[in-house]
Amino acid sequence: xxxxxxxxxNGYSQGCMSFGYETRPRYHHKMPSSLRAAFLIACLKKEVxxxxxxxxxxxxxVLARFANLLVSRISVFPIHNKLLGHERQELTLIMIIPYRTxxxxxxxxxxxxxxxxxxxxxxxxxxxESKRRLYCTKCGISFPVVLGRPIIMTGKMMMNWRxxxxxxxxxxxxxxxxxxxxxxxxxxxxxxxxxxxxKQKQIESITELDTVSDKIRWKMKYRASGKWFKYSNRTPRxxxxxxxxxxxxxxxxxxxxxxxxxxxxxxxVASGGxxxxxxxxxxxxTVMQVIAVERDPKxxxxxxxxxxxxGKSSIADAVGGDVRYLPVLSSSVDTAMMLGGLHEIHGxxxxxxxxxxxxxxxxxxxxxVGEEQLSVExxxxxxxxxxxxxxxxxxxxxxxxxxxxxxxxxVKSRVFSGSEGRKRRLVKLSKQAED
Ligand SMILES: C[S@@+](CC[C@H](N)C(=O)[O-])C[C@H]1O[C@@H](n2cnc3c(N)ncnc32)[C@H](O)[C@@H]1O
Ligand SMILES: [Zn+2]
Numbered sequence: 115x116x117x118x119x120x121x122x123x124n125g126y127s128q129g130c131m132s133f134g135y136e137t138r139p140r141y142h143h144k145m146p147s148s149l150r151a152a153f154l155i156a157c158l159k160k161e162v163x164x165x166x167x168x169x170x171x172x173x174x175x176v177l178a179r180f181a182n183l184l185v186s187r188i189s190v191f192p193i194h195n196k197l198l199g200h201e202r203q204e205l206t207l208i209m210i211i212p213y214r215t216x217x218x219x220x221x222x223x224x225x226x227x228x229x230x231x232x233x234x235x236x237x238x239x240x241x242x243e244s245k246r247r248l249y250c251t252k253c254g255i256s257f258p259v260v261l262g263r264p265i266i267m268t269g270k271m272m273m274n275w276r277x278x279x280x281x282x283x284x285x286x287x288x289x290x291x292x293x294x295x296x297x298x299x300x301x302x303x304x305x306x307x308x309x310x311x312x313k314q315k316q317i318e319s320i321t322e323l324d325t326v327s328d329k330i331r332w333k334m335k336y337r338a339s340g341k342w343f344k345y346s347n348r349t350p351r352x353x354x355x356x357x358x359x360x361x362x363x364x365x366x367x368x369x370x371x372x373x374x375x376x377x378x379x380x381x382x383v384a385s386g387g388x389x390x391x392x393x394x395x396x397x398x399x400t401v402m403q404v405i406a407v408e409r410d411p412k413x414x415x416x417x418x419x420x421x422x423x424x425g426k427s428s429i430a431d432a433v434g435g436d437v438r439y440l441p442v443l444s445s446s447v448d449t450a451m452m453l454g455g456l457h458e459i460h461g462x463x464x465x466x467x468x469x470x471x472x473x474x475x476x477x478x479x480x481x482x483v484g485e486e487q488l489s490v491e492x493x494x495x496x497x498x499x500x501x502x503x504x505x506x507x508x509x510x511x512x513x514x515x516x517x518x519x520x521x522x523x524x525v526k527s528r529v530f531s532g533s534e535g536r537k538r539r540l541v542k543l544s545k546q547a548e549d
Contacts (some may be wrong), residue, residue: 115365119129152472192458194263208251224263224431228264229243229248230440232248232254232433232441232443234250234253234334235266236250236320237441238443238444238487238516246258247259251318252409256312258325263324263332263415263432265411265414265433266434266435267323267439268323270321272434273409273410274410278457279291279295279298280297282312282313282505282507283306283309284309285297303493303497304370307500309502311504323486325379326411333411334411334413336416337415348434353418355396356393357393361528361532362536363483363530364538367391369461369481371540371542373397375478376400376511377387377449378402379406379447379449380398380401381405381447381449381469382404382405382406382420382450383396383452383465385418386408388413390452391417391420391451392420392424395421395430396424398464403429404429404431405430406432407434407437408434408435409437410433413432415432416434437465437468440474444471444472446474447477448474449479450469450480452483453482454483454484454521455483457484459507460505460506464518466479466517470521470523475547477545478544479543479544482539482541483538483541484509485529485537485539486537487508517539523543524543526544527540
């Protein structure tokens with residue numbers, strides 16, 4: 115059984131329980147009825163009795179769906195039963211908390227406390243709220259709040275997923291990364307660099323974002339409903355704490371590196387669907403304020419769903435923002451984190467400078483990223499490196515460390531080797547405390 119100290123639910127006080135049950139149906143009468151119902155369904159689906167290794171993920175899902183229980187850890191182990199004289203399997207469900215039935219009908223706004231950390235993406239000044247819009251107190255530009263999510267971007271910044279190479283080349287179609295790598299190879303590196311440099315000369319005009327389209331609003335609503343998790347196989351990722359698929363141990367080390375800084379204010383950079391930040395917030399009891407910044411609006415309701423699901427929405431908000439123009443006040447964040455976003459970002463050094471700005475002196479930025487940079491068939495390594503440096507794209511762990519140092523950070527990093535030669539780099543970037 116887990117002790118309170120190493121409990122994955124440390125800091126989460128809501129009704130934890132432990133059970134030890136035999137997988138054999140004849141013992142089921144000892145279970146509470148809601149658990150028994152869920153357990154029987156799992157048995158009927160032959161997900162429980164067919165073998166230990168395969169049962170945990172489906173059982174977790176069945177328990178959540180039918181018995182409203184969120185299971186933190188499940189283990190199955192054989193026990194020698196002296197009375198019966200044979201080995202039996204014992205199923206132990208450790209730490210079960212009520213799975214929240216979420217109320218999706220009400221449009222919830224962000225927390226009042228969050229507003230005091232947010233800033234205008236154009237000038238960095240404080241914001242004030244009025245009639246579902248946020249107003250910059252200095253430059254006067256305003257930003258919409260859609261389905262409770264503040265979207266602090268100008269018209270050009272808000273974007274669905276787009277390949278960073280397409281962004282650098284100013285191609286606006288939604289295409290895969292492979293497609294844009296192919297274009298790069300067809301254009302050739304000289305021409306590609308010329309396009310990037312030309313684009314950098316253009317001064318972008320600021321267009322105020324009125325609101326989002328009906329199509330985007332529909333996608334946001336759909337994800338806020340939780341159906342996105344339910345009608346696909348993403349539910350185990352939503353329910354599993356701590357995340358177990360971590361063959362090289364880098365994810366666990368990443369989570370620990372963040373939590374030992376004991377942040378009160380935590381910033382997540384390029385949050386995607388909110389997987390990394392929700393894991394940290396769930397496991398870390400010291401965090402008082404969380405801001406997750408992501409520019410794809412449909413992801414925002416996804417992230418907020420995760421926060422609500424783990425019972426942390428009163429301290430955590432997903433905020434629409436471009437991480438190269440963080441909508442966060444200077445020197446306001448204790449710790450920042452980013453899980454795997456670097457390969458998808460155009461403007462790495464701008465992101466680093468922004469994170470440096472918003473961190474308090476003595477604060478740190480923790481990044482976990484694949485070590486290798488991309489490569490393109492038909493383009494030499496040197497040429498591709500030239501392109502990535504001009505376009506300010508991720509060019510591998512070693513080069514990232516150099517860029518971070520030149521932005522003022524003190525850098526420590528460690529490389530993890532996983533299966534099939536894949537490497538991941540865990541980087542800690544510290545902003546020096548003032549003397
Ligand atoms: C691989 S996902 C990150 C995964 C995420 N950290 C998690 O924990 O699941 C990369 C995300 O970066 C976002 N992104 C790319 N460029 C961005 C930018 N300039 N500003 C904000 N988000 C950006 C993309 O929309 C995408 O959702
Ligand atoms: Zn402003």
